[in-house]
Amino acid sequence: MGRWEPDAESRFRAAAIELFGEIGYEQTTVAAIAERAGLTARTFFRYFADKREVLFNGSERLQQTMVDALAQAPAEASAVDALAAALTKAGDFFDDDRRPFARMRSTVIAANTDLRERELIKLATLSAALAQALRERGVGEPDASLAAEAGIAVFRVAFAQWVGESERRSYGEIVKESLARLRALVAS
Amino acid sequence: MGRWEPDAESRFRAAAIELFGEIGYEQTTVAAIAERAGLTARTFFRYFADKREVLFNGSERLQQTMVDALAQAPAEASAVDALAAALTKAGDFFDDDRRPFARMRSTVIAANTDLRERELIKLATLSAALAQALRERGVGEPDASLAAEAGIAVFRVAFAQWVGESERRSYGEIVKESLARLRALVAS
Numbered sequence: 001m002g003r004w005e006p007d008a009e010s011r012f013r014a015a016a017i018e019l020f021g022e023i024g025y026e027q028t029t030v031a032a033i034a035e036r037a038g039l040t041a042r043t044f045f046r047y048f049a050d051k052r053e054v055l056f057n058g059s060e061r062l063q064q065t066m067v068d069a070l071a072q073a074p075a076e077a078s079a080v081d082a083l084a085a086a087l088t089k090a091g092d093f094f095d096d097d098r099r100p101f102a103r104m105r106s107t108v109i110a111a112n113t114d115l116r117e118r119e120l121i122k123l124a125t126l127s128a129a130l131a132q133a134l135r136e137r138g139v140g141e142p143d144a145s146l147a148a149e150a151g152i153a154v155f156r157v158a159f160a161q162w163v164g165e166s167e168r169r170s171y172g173e174i175v176k177e178s179l180a181r182l183r184a185l186v187a188s
Numbered sequence: 189m190g191r192w193e194p195d196a197e198s199r200f201r202a203a204a205i206e207l208f209g210e211i212g213y214e215q216t217t218v219a220a221i222a223e224r225a226g227l228t229a230r231t232f233f234r235y236f237a238d239k240r241e242v243l244f245n246g247s248e249r250l251q252q253t254m255v256d257a258l259a260q261a262p263a264e265a266s267a268v269d270a271l272a273a274a275l276t277k278a279g280d281f282f283d284d285d286r287r288p289f290a291r292m293r294s295t296v297i298a299a300n301t302d303l304r305e306r307e308l309i310k311l312a313t314l315s316a317a318l319a320q321a322l323r324e325r326g327v328g329e330p331d332a333s334l335a336a337e338a339g340i341a342v343f344r345v346a347f348a349q350w351v352g353e354s355e356r357r358s359y360g361e362i363v364k365e366s367l368a369r370l371r372a373l374v375a376s
Contacts, residue, residue, distance in 0.1 A: 079376075120305065120309065145345045150338050150373070161330060183375070188266045
């Protein structure tokens with residue numbers, strides 16, 4: 001980690017992900033993350049409540065971005081088209097520069113039950129927020145919840161593909177294809 | 189709880205759910221459950237590893253039943269039709285006699301973060317098992333995962349409706365309607 005990295009938050013994140021990969025999530029301490037980043041533990045706690053938050057602290061911004069995109073979809077867009085806009089907009093967070101971090105993050109989470117549970121809670125919270133945003137567009141129940149859950153299904157499967165070892169396509173391309181596949185599956 | 193209840197497991201379950209409702213999940217001890225059931229704590233531990241398992245110990249059987257129904261769907265059935273067979277077969281576990289228990293269970297789980305996480309892990313495990321069963325029918329990826337996740341979306345929303353306070357329709361009716369609604373939403 002060099003001085004060319006001006007942003008403390010991303011320096012901590014890069015240092016943490018290196019250490020999780022080298023010595024494992026459980027063994028990595030905040031002190032070690034700070035040392036690797038060339039910063040202090042005290043500074044770490046200005047950005048993250050604990051080491052777990054290095055993996056999850058972007059999720060509120062992601063959720064707000066998706067909810068905003070859904071709310072701003074054209075009034076005449078169907079529930080699924082509005083969701084498609086939200087899923088596509090999430091691509092702002094998943095550009096190819098972030099793929100190595102996202103890959104390591106997925107590996108770390110898959111290996112740790114507590115982290116998997118936290119990830120599932122975050123997805124359930126995202127689903128509920130998208131359903132609420134659909135209701136605010138006038139979509140009734142159970143359609144709003146069904147559409148939001150189906151949207152999360154696409155999101156999970158597309159994200160898992162995007163972080164796949166040999167995957168080269170962009171997140172945006174994968175989401176578009178996943179939505180088309182879901183339409184074909186459900187129609188058949 | 190009277191002697192007419194011959195089955196220790198269901199006596200424990202009924203006693204637990206009464207106590208969870210009366211004094212709360214956290215405050216309920218295994219000793220209190222056993223006393224209410226007119227049985228011993230020692231007998232309790234023959235059926236359940238801990239009090240949490242009173243709420244979750246049916247999930248393996250549910251999963252196996254759904255996977256079997258999916259595997260036994262006609263060879264020509266589409267992925268979603270095979271999933272529909274699995275979702276419908278789950279109705280064997282959700283007959284109207286069990287609705288009061290299921291309602292209380294949902295209320296208890298919603299109020300407790302650990303239990304919510306465990307429920308989400310169970311659903312993720314069920315989704316993975318259904319995707320595997322689809323792959324064994326020759327459905328490729330990502331279609332198997334997408335269809336399984338969409339099936340879980342229907343399952344969650346239908347189940348939440350079935351345990352709703354004023355809901356009178358059977359689980360089977362609700363699942364059928366939810367599937368039809370998902371088809372309409374995704375097609376539009």
